Amino acid sequence: MMDIIRTKDVVYEYIRRDDEGAVTGITTAVDHVSLGIKQGDFIAILGHNGSGKSTLAKHFNAILTPEEGTVWVDGMDTLEEKNVWNVRQTAGMVFQNPDNQIIAPVVEEDVGFGPENMGVPTEEIWKRVEESLKAVGMYEFRKHSPNNLSGGQKQRVSIAGVLAMKPKCIVLDEPTAMLDPQGRREVLKAVHELNKLEGVTVILITHYMEEVTDADKVFVMDSGKVVMQGTPKQIFTLVDELKELRLDVPQPTLLAWELKKRGIPLPDGILTGEELVQAIKDLK
Numbered sequence: 001m002m003d004i005i006r007t008k009d010v011v012y013e014y015i016r017r018d019d020e021g022a023v024t025g026i027t028t029a030v031d032h033v034s035l036g037i038k039q040g041d042f043i044a045i046l047g048h049n050g051s052g053k054s055t056l057a058k059h060f061n062a063i064l065t066p067e068e069g070t071v072w073v074d075g076m077d078t079l080e081e082k083n084v085w086n087v088r089q090t091a092g093m094v095f096q097n098p099d100n101q102i103i104a105p106v107v108e109e110d111v112g113f114g115p116e117n118m119g120v121p122t123e124e125i126w127k128r129v130e131e132s133l134k135a136v137g138m139y140e141f142r143k144h145s146p147n148n149l150s151g152g153q154k155q156r157v158s159i160a161g162v163l164a165m166k167p168k169c170i171v172l173d174e175p176t177a178m179l180d181p182q183g184r185r186e187v188l189k190a191v192h193e194l195n196k197l198e199g200v201t202v203i204l205i206t207h208y209m210e211e212v213t214d215a216d217k218v219f220v221m222d223s224g225k226v227v228m229q230g231t232p233k234q235i236f237t238l239v240d241e242l243k244e245l246r247l248d249v250p251q252p253t254l255l256a257w258e259l260k261k262r263g264i265p266l267p268d269g270i271l272t273g274e275e276l277v278q279a280i281k282d283l284k
C-alpha cells in the first residue's frame with residue numbers, strides 16, 4: 001500500500017536575527033528526516049521538548065515546507081503550490097490548545113466551518129457535522145456553546161471539525177497536554193475509534209508514554225532526528241536508550257525492567273500492568 005506520508009532527507013532550520021537583520025543563531029529543528037507512514041496506521045511520535053516534533057508535524061500538511069528534501073502527502077509533493085489545498089484536505093491538524101481552534105459560538109457551526117470553507121454543499125455539510133460529532137461522542141452537545149464545555153469535550157469538537165473535512169490522515173500535536181486525566185482518556189478513545197472504525201490514519205504526537213502503547217508504530221525524535229522507530233514493544237524494550245533520550249517509560253515497563261536486572265526472567269517489552277501480572281504468573 002502507498003504511504004500516506006513520506007519524507008526524504010527533510011531539513012528545516014529556524015534562523016534568528018538581530019534588529020539589523022544579521023543572523024545570530026540557527027536551530028536545525030528537523031535534521032535529515034526520512035520516514036514513511038502507511039495509510040490506516042496509528043502512529044505515535046515521541047520526543048522531549050524541543051526535539052522537533054511540532055516542526056516535523058507542520059510539514060505533514062504544508063504549514064511548513066522543507067528547506068532541503070521532500071515531503072509527499074498521499075503522493076503529493078508539498079513544495080508544489082498547486083498541491084497545497086489538497087494536501088491540507090488530506091492531512092488535518094489538531095493542536096494543543098482547543099481554545100485557539102474553536103471559533104464559532106455554537107458547536108455544530110464550528111464543526112461545519114471547515115467544510116463550508118471548502119465549498120461543500122449545505123446539505124452535505126450538515127450530514128458531515130452530524131457524522132463527525134457522533135464519531136467523537138459529542139453529538140448531544142451540538143447546540144451548546146463551546147465555552148461551556150470541558151477541555152476534553154472542546155478538544156473532541158476540534159477533532160470533529162477536522163474530521164468534517166474528511167481527511168485521510170489526522171495529525172494531533174500533543175492534543176491532550178492541557179487536559180485532565182478524564183479529558184485525556186476521552187480524546188484518546190475518540191482518536192482510536194476514528195482509526196479503527198473510520199480507517200483514518202492517525203499521527204499522535206505526545207510525551208505521555210501510556211498514549212503510545214496501542215500504536216502500530218512509534219517514531220522517537222531527538223535533536224531534529226528520528227533516532228528510533230518500531231512497534232511499542234520494540235521501543236519499550238530499549239529502556240536504557242529511552243532514559244538517555246530523557247523519555248519516561250510506562251510504569252509497568254520500568255518495573256519489569258528493574259525486576260529483570262535483578263535476575264527475574266521476564267520477557268522484554270512489557271507495556272501494561274496486565275501484561276506484567278501475566279508474565280509473573282507465567283514464571284515457572
Ligand code: ADP
Nearest residue numbers: 014027029047048049050051052053054055056
Ligand atoms: P517539539 O515540538 O518537539 O517541542 P519544536 O519543533 O517545537 O519541538 O522545536 C524544535 C526546535 O526548534 C527547538 O529548539 C525550538 O526551540 C526551535 N523552534 C521551534 N519553533 C521556533 C520558532 N518559531 N522560531 C525559532 N525557533 C523555533
Ligand code: MG
Nearest residue numbers: 053054055173
Ligand atoms: Mg511541540
